[in-house]
Amino acid sequence: MSIIDDFFSLKGKIALVTGATHGIGMALAKALAGAGATIVFNDLSAERTENALKEYKAAGINAHGYVFDVTDEKAVNESIAKITGEVGVIDILINNAGIIKRIPALEMSAADFRQVVDVDLNAPFIMSKAVAPGMIAKGGGKIINICSMMSELGRETVSAYAAAKGGLKMLTRNLASEWGANNIQVNGIGPGYIATSQTGPLREEGHPFNTFIVGRTPAGRWGEVEDLQGAAIFLSSRASDFVNGHVLYVDGGILAYLGKLPS
Ligand code: NAP
Numbered sequence: 282m283s284i285i286d287d288f289f290s291l292k293g294k295i296a297l298v299t300g301a302t303h304g305i306g307m308a309l310a311k312a313l314a315g316a317g318a319t320i321v322f323n324d325l326s327a328e329r330t331e332n333a334l335k336e337y338k339a340a341g342i343n344a345h346g347y348v349f350d351v352t353d354e355k356a357v358n359e360s361i362a363k364i365t366g367e368v369g370v371i372d373i374l375i376n377n378a379g380i381i382k383r384i385p386a387l388e389m390s391a392a393d394f395r396q397v398v399d400v401d402l403n404a405p406f407i408m409s410k411a412v413a414p415g416m417i418a419k420g421g422g423k424i425i426n427i428c429s430m431m432s433e434l435g436r437e438t439v440s441a442y443a444a445a446k447g448g449l450k451m452l453t454r455n456l457a458s459e460w461g462a463n464n465i466q467v468n469g470i471g472p473g474y475i476a477t478s479q480t481g482p483l484r485e486e487g488h489p490f491n492t493f494i495v496g497r498t499p500a501g502r503w504g505e506v507e508d509l510q511g512a513a514i515f516l517s518s519r520a521s522d523f524v525n526g527h528v529l530y531v532d533g534g535i536l537a538y539l540g541k542l543p544s
């Protein structure tokens with residue numbers, strides 16, 4: 282066996298990626314499939330799940346799709362039991378499903394704030410708690426939480442998202458602390474600004490954010506979903522067995538950079 286296979290192969294592993302019908306989730310699922318894992322994913326909509334199954338199939342991936350809401354604890358527990366029966370015990374969980382609401386804090390309702398925290402922070406807790414017993418019984422597992430630049434930084438209009446993603450970084454550290462002795466590694470990936478539907482409104486022609494973010498990123502460009510694939514394979518594989526509670530920022534250097542001097 283080559284050293285690459287020994288460290289990075291995911292053959293025989295079952296990976297569940299939440300919200301993986303498109304965007305970052307689908308790219309991460311495809312990466313894990315390429316490394317040999319069996320892919321399970323979910324979405325809120327049956328139609329999007331069906332379409333994604335076709336897209337995975339076209340890419341040569343025999344994925345398993347389920348429809349459930351990651352914030353609904355009862356539905357999550359029932360779905361994990363179903364997946365365990367139909368596919369097997371989950372070895373790798375990627376908590377990817379997420380939402381954002383860009384509303385200034387003074388105008389944001391508590392209901393909107395709660396909804397963002399529910400999807401971006403409470404749901405990763407619910408999901409992790411649902412898969413951990415299977416991992417513990419099996420002797421270990423990997424959980425990857427998709428964090429954000431907003432796990433470290435704030436900006437106008439994203440108070441709920443920043444609160445949730447900052448909380449997700451600390452949930453990552455806490456679950457790593459609680460479950461490390463069970464050989465479960467809980468880590469995060471912190472994407473920079475990535476071109477997906479979530480950031481579509483910020484990338485529209487002429488939007489000042491587009492120029493702002495390219496200037497704020499030492500790499501000088503938006504990230505592509507493929508930029509995150511290597512980090513996902515690393516944190517899912519044996520290569521990261523002694524990496525725990527870490528957030529790996531894949532941001533083209535944003536967090537290292539003070540920003541350009543105005544010309
Ligand atoms: P996206 O295109 O909006 O995808 C988000 C996915 O989450 C969608 O498939 C969505 O399903 C699903 N989802 C939302 N609420 C759900 C729920 N309650 N139950 C199940 N699935 C649900 O966003 P993305 O850009 O790929 O982002 C993926 C993750 O990366 C998110 O956590 C996001 O915060 C994070 N992130 C993104 C960026 C970026 O620059 N794009 C940067 C850092 C972090 P539907 O399509 O059915 O709504």
Ligand code: GCO
Pocket residue numbers: 381383428429430431436439442471472473474475479480
């Ligand atoms: C925003 C963006 C971000 C990104 C991402 C950065 O409005 O500032 O949507 O929050 O999506 O999470 O890492």
